[in-house]
Amino acid sequence: MIRIVDPGPQTTVQDLGRSGHLRSGIPPSGPLDARAFVVANRLVGNPDGAAGLECTLMGPRFTVDTACAIAVTGADAPVTINGAAAEPWTTLALAAGDTVRVAAARTGVRVYVAFSGGLDVPRTLGSRATYLRGRLGGLEGRALKRDDVLRLLPVPTPAPHRTAAREAPILEAEPEIRVVLGPQADRFTAEGIATFLEGPYEMLPQSDRMGARLKGPRIAHAHGHDIISDGIALGSIQVPGDGQPIVLLVDRQSTGGYTKIATVGSFDIGRIGQVKPGQRIRFRAVDVPEAHRLRRTWEASLATAAGGPITTAPAA
Amino acid sequence: MALCVELGDEISAEVNTRVRALEFLIQSKGVPGVVETVPSFRSLLVYYDPGQTGYDTLCVALGELAAQTGTATLPPARIVELPCCYDPEFGLDLVAAAERLGLTTEELVRLHAGADYVVYFVGFTPGLPYMAGVPERIRLPRLETPRVKVPAGSAGLGGAQYCIYSVESPGGYWLLGRTPVRLYDPEAEQPTLLRAGDRVRMRPIDRLEYDAIAARVAARTYAPVIS
Numbered sequence: 001m002i003r004i005v006d007p008g009p010q011t012t013v014q015d016l017g018r019s020g021h022l023r024s025g026i027p028p029s030g031p032l033d034a035r036a037f038v039v040a041n042r043l044v045g046n047p048d049g050a051a052g053l054e055c056t057l058m059g060p061r062f063t064v065d066t067a068c069a070i071a072v073t074g075a076d077a078p079v080t081i082n083g084a085a086a087e088p089w090t091t092l093a094l095a096a097g098d099t100v101r102v103a104a105a106r107t108g109v110r111v112y113v114a115f116s117g118g119l120d121v122p123r124t125l126g127s128r129a130t131y132l133r134g135r136l137g138g139l140e141g142r143a144l145k146r147d148d149v150l151r152l153l154p155v156p157t158p159a160p161h162r163t164a165a166r167e168a169p170i171l172e173a174e175p176e177i178r179v180v181l182g183p184q185a186d187r188f189t190a191e192g193i194a195t196f197l198e199g200p201y202e203m204l205p206q207s208d209r210m211g212a213r214l215k216g217p218r219i220a221h222a223h224g225h226d227i228i229s230d231g232i233a234l235g236s237i238q239v240p241g242d243g244q245p246i247v248l249l250v251d252r253q254s255t256g257g258y259t260k261i262a263t264v265g266s267f268d269i270g271r272i273g274q275v276k277p278g279q280r281i282r283f284r285a286v287d288v289p290e291a292h293r294l295r296r297t298w299e300a301s302l303a304t305a306a307g308g309p310i311t312t313a314p315a316a
Numbered sequence: 317m318a319l320c321v322e323l324g325d326e327i328s329a330e331v332n333t334r335v336r337a338l339e340f341l342i343q344s345k346g347v348p349g350v351v352e353t354v355p356s357f358r359s360l361l362v363y364y365d366p367g368q369t370g371y372d373t374l375c376v377a378l379g380e381l382a383a384q385t386g387t388a389t390l391p392p393a394r395i396v397e398l399p400c401c402y403d404p405e406f407g408l409d410l411v412a413a414a415e416r417l418g419l420t421t422e423e424l425v426r427l428h429a430g431a432d433y434v435v436y437f438v439g440f441t442p443g444l445p446y447m448a449g450v451p452e453r454i455r456l457p458r459l460e461t462p463r464v465k466v467p468a469g470s471a472g473l474g475g476a477q478y479c480i481y482s483v484e485s486p487g488g489y490w491l492l493g494r495t496p497v498r499l500y501d502p503e504a505e506q507p508t509l510l511r512a513g514d515r516v517r518m519r520p521i522d523r524l525e526y527d528a529i530a531a532r533v534a535a536r537t538y539a540p541v542i543s
Contacts, residue, residue, distance in 0.1 A: 019363075022354045023339075024508040025442040025482070025500075125507065134442045134483070136502040183320050228327055229440070231354035231361025233318035255356050255439035266317060288371050295317065295366055 001065045002115065004148040005099070010056040013119050013138035013150070016049040018127035022231070022254040029129035029137065030250050032209060032273030033110050035302055036074035039167050040114035042306040043071035043091045045160050050118030050153075051128040053144075055111040057276075059102020060144065064094050068152060069116040073164075075108025075274055076171065090163040107171040108274040117152040131251055133210065164306035173279065174200060175271050178286050178294060179237065179262035184227060187259040188239070192220035196261055197283055201245060205277040209251040211238075212272055214281070218243035221259060229257040235264030237283075247272055265291045267298035317366050321378055322359040323385065327476070329448060331358045332436045334385040336513050341381045341388055349374060355437045355512045357446070393434075393515045397541040398480070398495045400429065400471055400518040401526035406494035409459070413473070413490045417454055425520055427454050428471075428492055433478055435514040443482035443500035443508035447516060450478050462488035469494045471518065482508075493518075496530035497540050509540070 004011075014037065017030025031037035031054050038048045046052075053060065059077055072079045072088045079086045080101045086092050094100065102111055121128050121139050130138025139148060185193060201216035225241040232238070236248045238258040247264055248256075249272070262283065264272060275281055286294065303309075321338060324331030335355045342350055342362070349369025354361040364374055402425045404410050414424040433447040440446075450473060458474040463486060466472070470481045472489025481487055482499040495518075499509045510516065521529070532538035 019352050021508075022352055022361075022363075023438065024511065025439045025444055026507065124502070134500070134502055134507075136442075136507065141502050228325065228357050229446070230322075230356040230359045231318075231320060231439075233320075233361060233363070253440050254354055255437070263318075291317075292366050292371065299367065 002062050002150045002152070003065070004060055004062050004144050004146060004150070006061040007144040007146060007148070008055050008058040008060045008102070011060050011144045012054050012130035012132065013051050013121050013128055013144075014054045014130060015051040015128045017129045017250065018125045018137070021125055025254045026125065026134060026136065027131060027251050027254065028234075029127070029131045029209070031110070031112065032250055033074055033112070033270035035270050035305065036110070036169070037112045037114075038302065039089070039164050039306045040071045040073040040112040041118075042308070042310055043073070043089070043162050043164060044069040044114045044116040045155070045310055046114060046116065046118050048309055050114065051121060052112055052114040052119060055102060055113065057109055058104045059111045059113065061099065061101040063097065063099045065096055066152075067093070067095050068155075069093055070100065071114045072102055072111060073114075073168070074110045074112040075105035076168070077105040077108075077111045078103040087163075087165070089165045089168050091161045107276070109276055110273050115152050117155040120151040120153045133251060160307075162307055167305050169271070169274070171274050174282060175275065176282050176284050177268045177272060178265045178291070179235075179283050180265065180288060180291050181262045181285050182260075184259040185261055187222055187224070187227070188261055189220045189222045192222070193261070195219050196245065197285055199282040200280040201282070202280045203275045203277050207277065209249055211249055211252060212247040212275070214245045214247070216244070219245065219261065225259050226257055227259055229255050232256050232260070233263055234266060235269055236260045237262045237264065249273070265294055267294050318361055318363045319371070319374065320359050320361050321382060323382065324358045327357045327436075327448070329434065332448070333390070335360050335437075337385040337388040337390055338378070338382055339512070340390055341384060342378075345381065347374070347377050347381070354439070356439065357436055390513065393513050395515045395517065395543045396510060397517050397519050398497050399521040399525065399529055399540075400493045400495045401521050401523055402493035403523050403526075405523075406470070407492045409490040410492050413454075413456060413492065416456060419454070424454060424492070427451050428473075429518045429520045433516040435510050435512055435516060437512045438508065438510055441483050441485055441500070443510065445480060445499070445510045445514070445516065447478040448476060450476050456490055458488040459490060462486055466491065467494065468498070468500070469496065471495060494526075496526050496533055497538070498533055
């Protein structure tokens with residue numbers, strides 16, 4: 001059992017999310033940085049989709065009342081166990097009574113904490129992921145608060161000891177994010193597209209799991225910024241009338257009526273999720289075959305990350 | 317990954333029926349690699365797994381199905397009856413809307429509750445239905461200043477569209493009344509009530525019945541009439 005002493009600004013239970021419900025207006029949710037999340041699970045001997053914690057800018061402080069293994073990945077944040085520094089991106093064995101603290105991230109935004117067995121919260125629509133705006137899933141559909149208690153699912157085999165320090169991404173100061181132009185790129189002037197690709201755009205503090213709000217050179221529309229509302233893909237970049245782009249993320253609205261200039265490749269969503277408010281990004285256009293190639297490379301690298309998926313899966 | 321199939325560039329029953337037909341054809345024929353679909357007024361967003369299908373292969377498969385959407389037969393629509401209280405306490409714009417339309421509030425309620433609405437799609441917020449079928453006589457442009465907060469269950473008119481707010485959210489539609497039925501309940505096994513293609517009818521109720529139904533909704537002993 002885990003008791004939350006201090007939850008941090010926004011810590012939620014996530015698994016790899018729910019699919020099939022966007023047609024009812026319910027987004028997938030799940031981790032913004034899926035790669036870091038999956039690696040954390042593998043480090044504690046869990047299947048990739050076991051439920052763990054996503055923390056924002058600063059992690060939680062918690063105590064455990066049983067021995068278990070944890071791993072901390074994602075943004076670069078100091079980890080301590082009973083006050084002594086501990087390594088991120090590796091399997092950490094905890095004894096009953098240990099207190100873990102994940103402090104403020106030095107670089108990056110989303111920190112992941114996986115627990116051996118995975119967090120035992122009820123499944124809602126097939127998933128344990130929290131969707132905050134819809135008050136759905138996770139622990140009572142909300143972010144964690146002080147004195148929350150989370151249970152772990154049983155672990156049939158002890159966690160392997162693994163390290164994955166080399167999986168820690170290089171969190172660049174000004175990342176280049178790859179996009180496929182469209183579906184409404186024709187609603188912008190040529191200058192508007194050039195402006196968008198020139199950038200740079202600054203991450204605004206009001207960004208969240210629904211969307212990354214950016215500020216930068218104004219993108220000019222050719223004829224109006226409204227369209228007949230249609231579906232919004234993961235990574236869709238809406239440009240409302242003010243010419244400032246919004247990248248729609250895992251907790252996005254299912255449909256919307258603003259022109260979409262481009263879509264961020266799924267392989268770069270995790271990198272966007274690690275951009276701090278005030279940090280800047282640039283966009284680079286790739287074509288569909290190139291996006292597919294980048295996706296395959298990303299999947300191949302994920303397939304072997306941290307020793308690959310755990311095959312002797314604990315009971316879910 | 318996802319691609320968007322556009323079946324027209326207008327809000328119309330014909331185009332939206334084709335969108336829903338395409339989704340139905342994908343579901344019933346099972347297109348390899350399709351993970352999830354999201355219908356809207358005039359397009360279908362198709363999420364796919366690039367490990368199972370290629371972009372070009374999928375475009376061909378969807379193109380073939382899109383060509384059949386004009387003749388496909390959709391399964392019969394569900395008819396959902398929603399009780400609605402048109403008291404000005406809930407219908408914050410009822411009096412102003414009636415005045416603007418040159419109707420009495422009774423006539424406006426009769427026209428609104430007398431129509432059959434078709435759910436074109438559900439989206440934006442969980443469980444929110446975008447509906448068509450608003451009688452010509454009661455169409456109004458959207459409010460000039462949207463409200464910051466519209467309570468869940470509010471029945472709103474905006475132009476040729478009708479929606480019922482599923483969660484408390486900002487909104488620019490004229491509010492005529494409120495249903496005590498929850499269109500979105502995160503604690504229910506099936507959290508959303510309506511789906512694309514449903515037909516919705518409003519049944520006017522008084523405040524006493526609203527309270528009685530609201531109590532049953534809270535106790536989870538109420539289910540709307542669906543046929």
